Amino acid sequence: MRAVVEGDRAALVAATADRLEALLGERIAARGRATIALTGGSVGIELLAALVDRRIDWEHVVVTWSDERFVAADSGDRNARQAREALLDLVPIPAANIRELPAADGTSLDDAATAATGLLEALGPIDLTLLGMGPDAHVASLFPGMPGVREGGARIIPVRDSPKPPPERLSFTVEAINASERVWLIVAGADKAEAVALARSGASPDEAPAGAVHGTLETLMLLDADAASAPA
Template sequence: MTVIVHADRAALVAQTADRLVALLAELVAAQGRATIAVTGGSVGIELLAELADREVDWQRVVVTWSDERYVAAESPDRNARQAREALLDAVPIPAANVRELPADDGTPLAEAATAGTALLRELGTIDLTLLGMGPDAHIASLFPGLPGVHEPGVAVIGVTDSPKPPPARLSFTVDAINASDRVWLIVAGADKAEAVRLARSGAAAETAPAGTAAGRLETIMLLDAEAAALLEEDGR
């Protein structure tokens, strides 16, 4: 894992957007399209908003989500709705290229997770999975101490007891995250500093799920200075 520390939150968001725009252009040029799994959370949505005025060939970008709140499609809690408001409704991305995880339409969560796994298999290799990280070192909706951190052979799981509301969620598994070619963890704030230290310490997945994230080609932890405050210089 490469660790990159930015001066502050604004620099983290702006420079990560630069990095992402460059990667999308590279992928489109090399393979004709780019498939990314985006994330929610305040920094994740700020990053998406930063992309709204950037030069991106949206016709060739496919977007899905690394986790989603299992609520009604119109709920403001949906990561997808927040992403649409921040970015997707403002750019010329084809509707067929926006691949949401299921919303709660009365379907049991386990069946929705199976549908999410099928969606992910259909998409094939994810070029980049973007992740935030919580103060407890969770990623996506994989929380410390809860079952589901490791679910071999399953790409999307249902989470019934998230410690953050809403309690029902869909989430990429560790295996799905690590099947991505690239994984970027984007983390800001002093309240995340201990979690960053823990994730970099080699702690078990059950203690710090973030420490398990590893792309097949590239893994980057992008931090602001506050989130990096507890890292030793030689550990960056």
């Protein structure tokens, strides 16, 4: 995991938007499309908003999410709804290219995870999984000490009793994250500094799930100076 540090949150978002714009162009030129698993969280949504005016061939971009809150489709808690408001409803991406994870519409959480795993399998190779990180070093909806961290297989799992509301979620497993060619963790704020240091220290996945994730080609921890302030 290579750390890249920018001066402040705004610089981090702008630099990551530059990096992402370049990657999308490169993958579309090489493969004819680019597939990304998006993340929620405040800095993740700021990053999406920063892409609105970028020169990106959205017709050839496919998006999904590395985790989702299992709530109603119109809930403001949905990562997908927040991403639509910040970016996806403002750019010419085809509706068929937006692969939302299931919402709580009467389907059970277990059945939703099975359906979401089918969606993941149909996507094929993921060029990039974007992740945020919590002050507890969680990524996606994989929380320290919870059973989801140890779930095997490249699939999407049900998460119950999340320590952050809402309690029910869907999440990539560590193995699903690690099947991506690139994994970028974008992290801002002094409240994340200890978690950043822990994730980079070789701590166990049960203690710091963020330290267990990596891409097959590239793994970046994109930080602002505050998030990078604790000694590793």
